[in-house]
Amino acid sequence: MAKTVLHKAATRGHADHGWLDSHHTFSFANYYNPERMQFGALRVLNDDIVAGGRGFDAHPHDNMEIISIPLEGALEHKDNLGNTVITKAGEIQVMSTGTGVFHSEYNANTDIPAEFLQIWLFPNQLNVTPRYDQVTVDINNRPNQLQQLISPDPNGKGTWLYQNAWFHMGRFDKGGETTYEIKKQGNGVYFFVIKGKFIINGQELDNRDGYGVEDTSQFTIVSQEEDAQLLVIDVPIFS
Amino acid sequence: MEPTQLRILAVGRNAEIMTVMHRLLNAPDNWTGITVTADEAARAAFEKEAFDIVLICAGVSTEEEAVLTAYFKQHSPAVIVKRHYGGGSGLLKNEILYALENR
Numbered sequence: 318m319a320k321t322v323l324h325k326a327a328t329r330g331h332a333d334h335g336w337l338d339s340h341h342t343f344s345f346a347n348y349y350n351p352e353r354m355q356f357g358a359l360r361v362l363n364d365d366i367v368a369g370g371r372g373f374d375a376h377p378h379d380n381m382e383i384i385s386i387p388l389e390g391a392l393e394h395k396d397n398l399g400n401t402v403i404t405k406a407g408e409i410q411v412m413s414t415g416t417g418v419f420h421s422e423y424n425a426n427t428d429i430p431a432e433f434l435q436i437w438l439f440p441n442q443l444n445v446t447p448r449y450d451q452v453t454v455d456i457n458n459r460p461n462q463l464q465q466l467i468s469p470d471p472n473g474k475g476t477w478l479y480q481n482a483w484f485h486m487g488r489f490d491k492g493g494e495t496t497y498e499i500k501k502q503g504n505g506v507y508f509f510v511i512k513g514k515f516i517i518n519g520q521e522l523d524n525r526d527g528y529g530v531e532d533t534s535q536f537t538i539v540s541q542e543e544d545a546q547l548l549v550i551d552v553p554i555f556s
Numbered sequence: 557m558e559p560t561q562l563r564i565l566a567v568g569r570n571a572e573i574m575t576v577m578h579r580l581l582n583a584p585d586n587w588t589g590i591t592v593t594a595d596e597a598a599r600a601a602f603e604k605e606a607f608d609i610v611l612i613c614a615g616v617s618t619e620e621e622a623v624l625t626a627y628f629k630q631h632s633p634a635v636i637v638k639r640h641y642g643g644g645s646g647l648l649k650n651e652i653l654y655a656l657e658n659r
Contacts (some may be wrong), residue, residue: 349650349653378575379642413644417615417643
């Protein structure tokens with residue numbers, strides 16, 4: 318019997334700081350809900366909009382795998398590893414923060430907001446040497462398919478991180494259908510609707526809904542809208 | 557229920573991050589804390605005063621964490637010893653509130 322958790326978009330934590338409008342699927346910063354602490358190794362899923370020219374000053378991170386997925390606009394990232402990079406929609410950024418890294422993140426444009434997902438996973442190794450990576454992902458030319466963004470394999474498609482986790486993303490036409498098979502026995506899968514509506518193994522999901530499923534190895538994904546987008550996060554389950 | 561003036565000790569190896577942690581631990585009205593980078597300094601601090609929570613931060617290995625946890629628990633069985641993840645404000649408050657609720 319599958320164990321599921323449905324996080325409707327409207328039930329997420331919300332913080333409006335003026336320059337930053339953030340929705341938290343899981344407890345984060347001043348949003349605390351003991352029922353929303355994690356989905357296995359997935360600890361943070363923030364849906365952020367940063368005003369033009371604004372952003373996060375230099376701040377530290379450690380022992381977390383941090384994935385940033387710009388959806389609209391672009392982010393300028395600077396870190397003490399020597400990276401100064403602009404990441405735009407269609408690119409994915411991964412930081413293994415390990416023993417510690419300081420970075421800043423700003424909206425690279427002054428006139429339009431930057432919209433992005435920031436996702437944190439617990440690592441499967443503590444205190445690794447920090448690393449930064451960025452890859453380009455083109456989901457537009459492969460409709461109705463899931464494209465691998467991240468895996469644990471440094472030689473795998475996309476980029477990699479220190480966790481037995483896989484990220485896939487896809488853009489779908491209305492009625493577009495695909496299947497997803499879990500990548501590691503014992504993992505769970507967290508679906509996040511970036512745009513549109515989907516039905517996944519019979520569960521209806523709207524824009525920005527999240528749906529976690531354990532004890533199921535195969536999923537049927539059907540898009541209910543044109544130009545719908547889905548993120549699939551396959552992670553080890555623990556509490 | 558959050559006790560007033562929760563006292564927190566944080567031990568981690570990254571001195572720059574521990575400086576930030578010190579500021580974060582002393583920002584809320586109902587927490588105060590100190591940070592150290594060496595296990596010996598952590599033990600010395602623990603002998604000097606009572607702490608409600610010890611946060612184990614980046615750079616401390618799981619073996620070192622086990623030794624420290626055994627030491628802290630031996631001297632104060634009620635103390636909460638918890639691994640801190642993230643290195644900053646994102647998870648800190650949540651980790652502390654959750655640990656207090658589930659102690």
